[in-house]
Amino acid sequence: xxxxxxxxxxxxxxxxxxxxxxxxxxxxxxxxxxxxxxxxxxxxxxxxxxxxxxxxxxxxxxxxxxxxxxxxxxxxxxxxxxxxxxxxxxxxxxxxxxxxxxxxxxxxxxxxxxxxxxxxxxxxxxxxxxxxxxxxxxxxxxxxxxxxxxxxxxxxxxxxxxxxxxxxxxxxxxxxxxxxxxxxxxxxxxxxxxxxxxxxxxxxxxxxxxxxxxxxxxxxxxxxxxxxxxxxxxxxxxxxxxxxxxxxxxxxxxxxxxxxxxxxxxxxxxxxxxxxxxxxxxxxxxxxxxxxxxxxxxxxxxxxxxxxxxxxxxxxxxxxxxxxxxxxxxxxxxxxxxxxxxxxxxxxxxxxxxxxxx
Amino acid sequence: xxxxxxxxxxxxxxxxxxxxxxxxxxxxxxxxxxxxxxxxxxxxxxxxxxxxxxxxxxxxxxxxxxxxxxxxxxxxxxxxxxxxxxxxxxxxxxxxxxxxxxxxxxxxxxxxxxxxxxxxxxxxxxxxxxxxxxxxxxxxxxxxxxxxxxxxxxxxxxxxxxxxxxxxxxxxxxxxxxxxxxxxxxxxxxxxxxxxxxxxxxxxxxxxxxxxxxx
Ligand SMILES: Nc1ncnc2c1ncn2[C@@H]1O[C@H](COP(=O)(O)OP(=O)(O)OP(=O)(O)O)[C@@H](O)[C@H]1O
Ligand SMILES: [Mg+2]
Numbered sequence: 078x079x080x081x082x083x084x085x086x087x088x089x090x091x092x093x094x095x096x097x098x099x100x101x102x103x104x105x106x107x108x109x110x111x112x113x114x115x116x117x118x119x120x121x122x123x124x125x126x127x128x129x130x131x132x133x134x135x136x137x138x139x140x141x142x143x144x145x146x147x148x149x150x151x152x153x154x155x156x157x158x159x160x161x162x163x164x165x166x167x168x169x170x171x172x173x174x175x176x177x178x179x180x181x182x183x184x185x186x187x188x189x190x191x192x193x194x195x196x197x198x199x200x201x202x203x204x205x206x207x208x209x210x211x212x213x214x215x216x217x218x219x220x221x222x223x224x225x226x227x228x229x230x231x232x233x234x235x236x237x238x239x240x241x242x243x244x245x246x247x248x249x250x251x252x253x254x255x256x257x258x259x260x261x262x263x264x265x266x267x268x269x270x271x272x273x274x275x276x277x278x279x280x281x282x283x284x285x286x287x288x289x290x291x292x293x294x295x296x297x298x299x300x301x302x303x304x305x306x307x308x309x310x311x312x313x314x315x316x317x318x319x320x321x322x323x324x325x326x327x328x329x330x331x332x333x334x335x336x337x338x339x340x341x342x343x344x345x346x347x348x349x350x351x352x353x354x355x356x357x358x359x360x361x362x363x364x365x366x367x368x369x370x371x372x373x374x375x376x377x378x379x380x381x382x383x384x385x386x387x388x389x390x391x392x393x394x395x396x397x398x399x400x401x402x403x404x405x406x407x408x409x410x411x412x413x414x415x416x417x418x419x420x421x422x423x424x425x426x427x428x429x430x431x432x433x434x435x
Numbered sequence: 436x437x438x439x440x441x442x443x444x445x446x447x448x449x450x451x452x453x454x455x456x457x458x459x460x461x462x463x464x465x466x467x468x469x470x471x472x473x474x475x476x477x478x479x480x481x482x483x484x485x486x487x488x489x490x491x492x493x494x495x496x497x498x499x500x501x502x503x504x505x506x507x508x509x510x511x512x513x514x515x516x517x518x519x520x521x522x523x524x525x526x527x528x529x530x531x532x533x534x535x536x537x538x539x540x541x542x543x544x545x546x547x548x549x550x551x552x553x554x555x556x557x558x559x560x561x562x563x564x565x566x567x568x569x570x571x572x573x574x575x576x577x578x579x580x581x582x583x584x585x586x587x588x589x590x591x592x593x594x595x596x597x598x599x600x601x602x603x604x605x606x607x608x609x610x611x612x613x614x615x616x617x618x619x620x621x622x623x624x625x626x627x628x629x630x631x632x633x634x635x636x637x638x639x640x641x642x643x644x645x646x647x648x649x650x
Contacts, residue, residue, distance in 0.1 A: 150557055152553070152556065152557055173559050173560075173561055174559070175559075176556070176557055176558060176559035177558065177559035181554065181557035181558055183550060183553060183554055183557070185548075185550035186550070186554070187548075187550035187551050187552075187553060187554030187555070188551075188554075189551060189555070189569060189573075190548075190551070190573065190648055191569075191572045191573055191575075191646070191648045191649075192648070200558055201558055201559065204558070204559055204560065204564070234647075234648040236648070247554075250558075251558075260557075
């Protein structure tokens, strides 16, 4: 019963998102240099990403996230192991053609300074030989999609945009030919937290809309938890420590390392992932004068309200403002236990449901 | 120079206008060919450096040696082989352009930001597309700076080719010196300076026109 209640709403299964392809890394390693000075950048990583999944690679600096990402579009060739996209071993494909089917965004954005914004966005369609009318329409559409006014920015050069606007153009350019796979290396790293938050929200909306598979690199665990349907935690030496949906990562870290990495406040982070709509509420409104929260809020909001108002319970209201139940400290604790219990004990950590509440 | 004669005899200039035009044309042609061939050769050398970066040292050494040989010495050395020909003149002129232009093309290509190169390759540019659509356009300001220096230098050097009978504005300078006659000497000197300034300005204009993004 509980399992249904918790998992159905928070699970976005791959089948709903036909726009993406599967990605699988099988025992992939990358060694830099040879002999005595050899350096392991990525150490025997296996990782399966379902079509439409948003997989965030997270870990401390130098743990091999960028290397892993670049092996997927063959900017770097693995020393050993195989990578499959949509079931095809990419080492058997033409690298240039492969890259044209994969969206690629890097932290420094890498817009072409000598081309206008419209020309930048049109990069891959031009490489693919689309006709100019189709390209023009696509560019307009994409600029609007990422929240820019085509009429204003189209003819500008990259230096004439702000950092946040450039990031958006970078995303638009990567999306141009509707790639079934996007590789993003700290794409929102160089902007201030407010703009970053907005770009994250917009990109989540785009992902929900377009359904492509995403591999996203960050070293910020909060960004990983916010964005990922699955999170791959890397550790020093290019090892994969755990690959799991964010809620599971927080509830049951596979090792001390992962627990430390997700932070001592991981319970609080978990609360933020659970929507009030998915929780078994107490029946009836809270006590007279209790604070209220919308059912779209999450458990962290509820906890915060309880602590700040010193109330015993919070009344939860639906969109129409009518009370649908109440939540107390006890219920919050129960909800956390329920979510943890809803996972089968022996499920392998690299598989399992793609979970995210929004 | 005959005492009492004016520094510039305008009547001589007006009666030799056709001559002046012809020498100006020769001068432009000699310079143009040298810059054209020099540019193509420099491009090839820069390509070699782009593929095998260890070649940069040897290539700058050789073009540097060519650059330091005095022009007259080079002509003297070439005449027994290629005679008093335009080929001799051009070999000399071209060899002086290589150092500057190769160095600037290489520097321009190397100055292309790594993130621009990486995103281009990551989006599926072939190596050739990367060079011609991304690296060369971005290197253009530095390359054209090299072309400007090479061009003004070559316009100056081309005056020397009159010595091996290849005409150009140097012809007037030579004539003025040989005949102790100041007018052609000044005409030759003035026009070669004016030509250098004019061509340089044209190149600046061209650069502004083709690099709107750099403004
Ligand atoms: N071309 C290279 N030659 C040698 N070592 C390299 C090379 N590229 C990366 N490395 C090393 O491999 C390791 C992994 O690098 P990578 O760029 O994948 O790290 P990262 O996880 O992306 O780090 P960051 O968060 O700092 O970007 C690093 O220790 C790095 O020094
Ligand atoms: Mg990195």
